[in-house]
Amino acid sequence: MKGPYLSLKVWGVYAVLLLAVVPWYWPADDETRWGGVPAWVVVALAGSVVVSLYTAWLLRRPWPSEEE
């Protein structure tokens, strides 16, 4: 039985999301705030919501063991 999430596509998407959610690329002196929250935090949290949505979307399909 092959694991249901063993695909380069799935982990490629997670790798891209990982690089996007950690704000290593953000200019260090940026002081932009949106609603009082630093813009880089809003982007990092938006990225986290995308990771959660993507994970929940992957989990929508039954696992092979459910069909046995």
Next chain:
Amino acid sequence: MNEGLLPFGPGAWAFIALYLCSLLLVGWWGYRARREDSMKDFYLAGGGFGFIVLLLTLYATQYSGNTLFAFTGKTYRIGYAWTMSVHFMTAVIVFYLLLAPKLQARARSRGFITPADYLHDRFAYTPLSVLASVVMIVALANYLLAQLMAMGRAVEGLSANTEVDVYLWAVIALALIMVIYETLGGLRAVAWTDVLQGVVLMLGFVILSVLVFVYFGGPETSALKILAQEGGGEKLQPPGWAMSREWFSYIFMVGIGAALYPQAIQRLYAARSPAVLRRSLQVMAFLPLTASLIAVFIGITALAHFPGLEGADADRVLTVIFRDIQAQGSVGYWLVVVLFAAVLAAIMSTADSALLSISSMFSSDLYRRAAPGASEKSLTRVGKASSWALIIVLVVLAIALRHTTLLKLLDRKFDLLVQLSPAFFLGLHWSGLRPRPVFAGLVAGLAIALGLAFGVSGKPWGIHAGLYGLPVNLVIAVGGSLLAPKEQPAAPG
């Protein structure tokens, strides 16, 4: 921990006592609901849990007193960079994608009780199974000790009584309540109390977030106050490359390590069906946005309104906020009573799960090997006795070590647990992985992680010590498996 709080009155203590008695009652229900005197019934609740119970027991186990106190404290110290806690708690669910489907299917077909049962079934190599059990027991026993000390400190800060040693009696009483309901009803009692504790904890987070916004204003108010402080701007600025490295490190370290928590693995086993587990994980993927994120915003609010706490003192910022809310009148006072119940719920629900998990590993992984003919009934009895013995030892330690800062080894639990990842993550998916190279890799990984952590630093160059041990561990496990002659049969999932 709560030394700044105003003491509770008799009404508040009656509420807390009622809450604690309800835990014992749930334990009794768990005892009455038992179907047989077997390891599976005691440690995995027999037929397993449905969606609501599984979700709330996963939630209450994963979010501990640490989330409430240490996460707000860490945000207070480093600012918005602790947003990384939302990411690493989400990462745990992402790593479950590689673990849960196959491990749960295998556990159901082979009747696993402990994580080491999988290792024994997959690798049939006793030194590996025993070492893995010892690693998990050591990691969890430390975690449990920290939770016991946190319980004592939480109650100590609330009592006006200076005649008796409140910390000592709080640790003894709460540990006693926990071990009674745990040995009465096993996982059924622990998970049912988790439902109660999970609801109280969720309620606590919601009340806390609303109160903080009502009493202290939103993020803009906090940002302006922080900017007015000397050096405050740094707490709002994007992390530099050094902090980003730490951020990546936390995502892998906690993501992998917490996915391998024995008590979490046993909850995967205890799901009534794969569909129930899959749906619970779907919801769990969003819960860091309710728990960790709220802790970050509370830490930021505390930093803005109550500056000046240094080092470990920052871990009690939540208490400072509680005291301020208490001072707002009787509504504030009673809300803090509910929040205190949530604190106890967070600590106890994590501690009871760790205690039960250790008891199962002691009985099933260690005692069963020493006494191979033991019946299910006597194994269960040994497991219960080990819970009592362990809790007595840990209560004594919690009292003896009360004036020390929390054990450094606590920080090392993920450094230890991640070394088990090749056996679990790779072992489930690659039939070529061999037992002896996995064992050698585990020994090397542990030696490097602990050697670095205690000899050099917990995070050399911003990367956790365990993540230096893991690549070496992996190379030995994979390389050794590829080079080894094909001698042992392999049975992937």
